[in-house]
Amino acid sequence: MTNLDPRSMIATAGLMSAFMVIVLLFMRRNYPPSIRGIGAWAVAPMLWLVSSSFFSTRHVMHEWLSVLLANLLLLLGSTTYYMGTRSFFGHPTTWRPWSRVIAGTMLMLVVFTYWLPHYALRLGLFTAVMSALYAAQLRFMLRHGGRSFPARLVQAVLALHLAVLATRLVTVITGQAGTDLMAPSLFQTFYIGAYTLTVLMLPIGAVLLATDRVRTELEHLATHDSLTQALNRRALLQRCEEELERARRYGDGPAIMMLDLDNFKAVNDTRGHQHGDAVLAYFADRVRQALRRPDHLGRYGGEEFMVLLPRTDAEAARRVAQRIHAALSTGHPLDCQVSIGLTGWKGPDDTLDAMLSRADAALYRAKELGRNQTVEA
Missing domain, CATH: 3.30.70.270 (Reverse transcriptase/Diguanylate cyclase domain)
Known part of the structure; x- marks a missing residue:
């Protein structure tokens, strides 16, 4: 397991993201406009795709691309997915507080990349911010997502990835996180594998949520009067x-x-x-x-x-x-x-x-x- 190449795994995550972008854009074009959030769900894997491309250039391209922009796009993609989920369930998007978090995170990443270079601090900071974001999404889904299979799937993916992020934080604290993202190790393979699975399963969950909503709306149209919303x-x-x-x-x-x-x-x-x-x-x-x-x-x-x-x-x-x-x-x-x-x-x-x-x-x-x-x- 430790022989797996991190670049290959990141490239696999990018390919999965590209596939889900195509699926979600097709849904965005053909599903009823009453189903909100699909556009944001389509943008999220698009950002993850570009982020994966930049992560793969670590030590090949300049750090502002392979570190700063890559992390920014990853964080933006995860936040956009969260905003799409809120919109889908009819809740207002909350970009303002998260935009401040993103700005503050990027400022600290600049510090830990150029002025006080420290891989472990940079990794710990970013992992903590991603943990807070996924925890907010999981809390929202548990409160408003319902008990359908698609909602439970998204909740399970978020919970499992939170567990992975918590493990990553432990490795940072105990000094076992390594010195570089591309350094082959058990922990890096575990984390990047979990990331690859997450960027696939979250869009799949979005597809299933939207499809289930379409089915529900069609059933409603088949049994209810469109003017009065009474049963036909x-x-x-x-x-x-x-x-x-x-x-x-x-x-x-x-x-x-x-x-x-x-x-x-x-x-x-x-x-x-x-x-x-x-x-x-x-x-x-x-x-x-x-x-x-x-x-x-x-x-x-x-x-x-x-x-x-x-x-x-x-x-x-x-x-x-x-x-x-x-x-x-x-x-x-x-x-x-x-x-x-x-x-x-x-x-x-x-x-x-x-x-x-x-x-x-x-x-x-x-x-x-x-x-x-x-x-x-």
């Missing part, structure tokens, strides 16, 4: 069938509400369809706020909506209907009135078609009685 009719009826199947096994059935906005056609005719769309979106949002966590709101068609209330008796369903009426009478410019037809599960022989028919009949009865009320069937 097919997805809602599927949830209803699943809930009825569960009710037949355990005995506590759901309630169903059919909701229809009163005089909505007049809103479209007098205010325009754009205003009507705003009313529908506002209506769906207010209804969601009145529902409980397990309840499901779906757009049944046009201005008609449906609510599935799992494991809900008549009394509890009436309270939900009252909250919906109250939520739509707050004095907001987009406030509207709604008629509601409500029905509950009648037992194991009850079917979804029968429940929909009863709820629909109750809805029309609410319209006949003057609208803006709930009728139970």
Whole structure:
């Protein structure tokens, strides 16, 4: 293992970075713009690629290229990856504090390269700064990354590389870090091998995170109405069938509400369809706020909506209907009135078609009685 050439390993890291740049740039061009951070993720391995090229010229090119610029690009690449991760998860980028860290680090590297040349101090300083950066990324991922496989992969890579960096710091403190990056040794091989693996696995993690987000968005588009973000009719009826199947096994059935906005056609005719769309979106949002966590709101068609209330008796369903009426009478410019037809599960022989028919009949009865009320069937 100690016979491995550090230059060859660094060149391998550069080739891996080049490959991931191509992959991420392709994704940046073809993935939806709603998926943020891919651009920064593509820039990071690009910086790592150039950094690896300069590291490979150690003792061939001038130190300001093979030491200072190489370390600067490595640090910039890792920071850019972190900023891409923050952007991907919808958090503001924090370049200002890290730019100060980068500037201070480079100033000290200049000192330890030219004025007070000391390889171990230079190595220890840079390793400590990289450790702080990876620790910040790991902390962010643990707090905001979730539990998906791509997030866990990135967390594992960051944690393992932090362990490598900690080991490197120990070798610096104990005087076993060597005297040069290109000096073959067990510790150098271990560190450069870990670096090579990291610059490959972090972009792979980014690719998997973005791909998983695309899959999630496509699933959302397939099951939700684009205007109101309520479930579409097919997805809602599927949830209803699943809930009825569960009710037949355990005995506590759901309630169903059919909701229809009163005089909505007049809103479209007098205010325009754009205003009507705003009313529908506002209506769906207010209804969601009145529902409980397990309840499901779906757009049944046009201005008609449906609510599935799992494991809900008549009394509890009436309270939900009252909250919906109250939520739509707050004095907001987009406030509207709604008629509601409500029905509950009648037992194991009850079917979804029968429940929909009863709820629909109750809805029309609410319209006949003057609208803006709930009728139970």
